Amino acid sequence: MNRIVTFAVTAFIALMLLSSTVFVVDQRKFAIVFALGEVKQVIREPGLHFKLPxxxxxxxxxxxxxxxxxxxxxxxxxxAEKMNILVDSFVKWRVVDPRLYFVRFGGDEGRAGNRMSQIVKAALNEEITKRTVREVISGQRGKVMEGLRAKVDAEAKEIGVQILDVRLKRVDYVEQINNSVYERMKAERLRVANELRSTGSADSEKIRADADKQRSVILAEAYREAEKIKGEGDAKATAIYAEAFGRNPEFYKFYRSLEAYRASFKTKADVMLVDPNSEFFKYFKGSGSAGK
Known part of the structure; x- marks a missing residue:
């Protein structure tokens, strides 16, 4: 019975020792083997591995x-123009030298993050101080991120880290500058609007003056054409009158007298003080004689 108990205890201890010498490395992990506090081995490949207990x-x-x-x-x-801006960024990174990374930070990701934040901030400051706000926001944003990634990656290699990407999520003015930029933009828009209004007014006056000129020219030409037609009509009328007068002068005189009578006695209220023996009533007398 004692032998069985002793064997069982011995087997259990042996199993515990064996299990403490075996470890599994996940494909997503690095394994660092220490011997009395000193790094003895870095295992990069996944699988089953052995160590001392x-x-x-x-x-x-x-x-x-x-x-x-x-x-x-x-x-x-x-x-570069001494304006304050707010920059929000993020960094994609991974461990490439586990031994160096552990020696520098003791496996503390918080310390590693603080160190990388300092590196990124210093590189950002170097890149932004030599560029204008416009270049940082839009014009050279890609160049800023590429230069930033190269600088940060070069320094991160000294702590066993590779920087894969650095991105600027947001670049914005501080509150005071936002207000001044808004006012400047507002003033600029007002200036452009006033320029457009003045240009429009000048163009309007020019168009109006040109229209008035064309109107005057058209009226003058129309008046000239009307006078010409009227003159031609008067000339034809005079010719017709002359021809009629030449054919029968007495009838022409009679017709002209009738027109004078018609013009003189348009209404019943018309009154004329004329000598009855005057030439004006010549055909009235003739008409009366003819009646008799």
Whole structure:
């Protein structure tokens, strides 16, 4: 009975020792094997591996996947024209040298994040201070991010990290500058509107003057044409009168007298004081004589 108990205890201890010498590395992890606090081995490939039991050797794991470092709030920077802007950014990174990364930060991701934030902020400051607001916001934003990634990646290699991408999520003015920019934009729009109004007024006056000129020319030409037609009509009428007078002068005189009578006695209220023996009543007398 004692032998069975002893065997069972021995087997259990052996199993515990064996299990403490075996470890599995996930495909998403790096494994660092320590011997008495010193890094002895870095395992990059997934699978089953062996080590000495504690306290001779221990294992810690580091994530090899791409991670994101996102700034909690926007940082303030000064541009080339000495204007303050707020920049919100994020960084895509991963561990490429587990040994160096662990030596620098002891596996503390918080310390690693703080260090990378400092690196990114310094690189951002260097890139933004040599560019204007317009260039940072739109004109050279791609160049800013590319230069930023190259600078940050070069420094991040010293801590065992590779920077895959750096992006500017938001670039904005600070509150005071927003107000001044708005006022400047408003003033600029008003200036452009006033220029357009003055240009429109000048064009309107020009069009109106041209229209008045054309109107005067058209009226003058129409008046000239009317006078010409009227003159031709008068000439034809005079010719007709002359021809009629030449054919029968007495009838022509009679006809002209009738027109004079018609013009003189248009209404019953018309009154004329004329000598009855005057030439004006010549045909009245003749008409009366003819009646008799």
């Amino acid at each position: 504690p306290p001779f050797q221990n294992v810690i794991y580091l994530d090899k996947r791409i991670q994101t470092l996102d700034s909690p709030e926007a940082d303030r920077f000064i541009t």
